Amino acid sequence: MRVLHTSDWHLGRILYKEPRAQDHDTVLQEIIAIARTDKPDLIVHSGDLFDHARPSYPDQERALLVLQELETVAPVVVLRGNHDSAYLFRLFATAAGPHSRIHYIDSPRDPKNGGVLRFPGPDDTVLRLAVLPFVHANRHLDMLADPDRWQSAYTERIGAMERELADELFRDFDPHREIAMFAAHLHLNGSNLARSERKAHIADYYATDTAHIPEVSYAAFGHIHKPQPLPGKVTGCYAGSPIQLDFGELGETKSVVLVDAEPGRPAQITLRELSGGRQLRRFHGTLDELRSQATLIGRDLCHITIRTDAPDLTLSEQVRTIIPDATVLEVITDCPGQKLPILSPDPETAGTEPSMPALFDDYLSAHGSKTVTADAVSRVFADIWSCLEEERPFLMPEEHTLTQPLSANPSLPTEENL
Numbered sequence: 001m002r003v004l005h006t007s008d009w010h011l012g013r014i015l016y017k018e019p020r021a022q023d024h025d026t027v028l029q030e031i032i033a034i035a036r037t038d039k040p041d042l043i044v045h046s047g048d049l050f051d052h053a054r055p056s057y058p059d060q061e062r063a064l065l066v067l068q069e070l071e072t073v074a075p076v077v078v079l080r081g082n083h084d085s086a087y088l089f090r091l092f093a094t095a096a097g098p099h100s101r102i103h104y105i106d107s108p109r110d111p112k113n114g115g116v117l118r119f120p121g122p123d124d125t126v127l128r129l130a131v132l133p134f135v136h137a138n139r140h141l142d143m144l145a146d147p148d149r150w151q152s153a154y155t156e157r158i159g160a161m162e163r164e165l166a167d168e169l170f171r172d173f174d175p176h177r178e179i180a181m182f183a184a185h186l187h188l189n190g191s192n193l194a195r196s197e198r199k200a201h202i203a204d205y206y207a208t209d210t211a212h213i214p215e216v217s218y219a220a221f222g223h224i225h226k227p228q229p230l231p232g233k234v235t236g237c238y239a240g241s242p243i244q245l246d247f248g249e250l251g252e253t254k255s256v257v258l259v260d261a262e263p264g265r266p267a268q269i270t271l272r273e274l275s276g277g278r279q280l281r282r283f284h285g286t287l288d289e290l291r292s293q294a295t296l297i298g299r300d301l302c303h304i305t306i307r308t309d310a311p312d313l314t315l316s317e318q319v320r321t322i323i324p325d326a327t328v329l330e331v332i333t334d335c336p337g338q339k340l341p342i343l344s345p346d347p348e349t350a351g352t353e354p355s356m357p358a359l360f361d362d363y364l365s366a367h368g369s370k371t372v373t374a375d376a377v378s379r380v381f382a383d384i385w386s387c388l389e390e391e392r393p394f395l396m397p398e399e400h401t402l403t404q405p406l407s408a409n410p411s412l413p414t415e416e417n418l
């Protein structure tokens, strides 16, 4: 039997205010074409269909239209990932009705009651698929337990669920006729994180143990966005996201997994590379260097840092003219005058609380200024601060350029008699 495994679409993802809908549309058509050509007997989506729990109507429609296209090829199983809403999954299942070939797995199921699905294949073969969507620690664990034990408690809890699923998966199993697979949305200890999966707590609290995975022909995992084989001894893959979702996935080639499994034989795994969706690119250099790479950059989604000697307010505009086909997400200026040098702390004031201007200078050292030099910004801030402390009115330096000629010329109305 042949299975097509995809994952982590994250429909609705926005990168630096740039919606990824057009990238999704391209790559999802590519996945539909692969399904039609390779004719799997089952399609597994291992979670994170959406980027957030309340996706927009257009993104919901996008998901449903693609899943319905896939359903014309083979039954589709969709697991809820940590970004998906269980409620929305239940709603989709209700709307699809009891006879739909799309199976939405919104929450962990009793192994004896829906936790193991059966799909008949050619020549009397049967594929048994155990399903484990994302499990929230706080919904399935006793939160009053010692916080230091949360992680190991989570790992153990998932391990117990996996053992129960394995028991049912292999109960009265006929190895001459049946194939066992497992689909889950989990973080496995030892896998290679991309960064866009969702911050560190996932890795810390939600790590699970590869040793607990049922010994199946193939394990279809979701959650990690970098396509990769599973760590540990069970054959399986993180299918990964179909597009580069953020700069943690820079340079990654994306794919879906085709799995060919026969009873009693190890599964054959083939990756089908995906080329749809714009690539991400980071550029750091001068405008001239950017010019020389313009053709190479093409339509990429770019984060641009331009090195200049002096602040230049037209940089953004120039960048957009040099690479008109690219989507420019952000232009950063790398200009020596726009950052303050980092000073070593004054030993006399060590231990005392730093002043507000000193803290602001620290900020300028780290982040720089946007338009004028950091030095000028620092001086203006220090002036404002001393005026506030001494309860004096404050005039911006630019205002002096107006008031000085006024006071110097007695024939003009002064501030008082205006």
Ligand SMILES: [Mn+2]
Pocket (backbone or CB within 6 Å): 008, 010, 047, 048, 081, 083, 197, 223, 224, 225
């Ligand atoms: Mn994900």
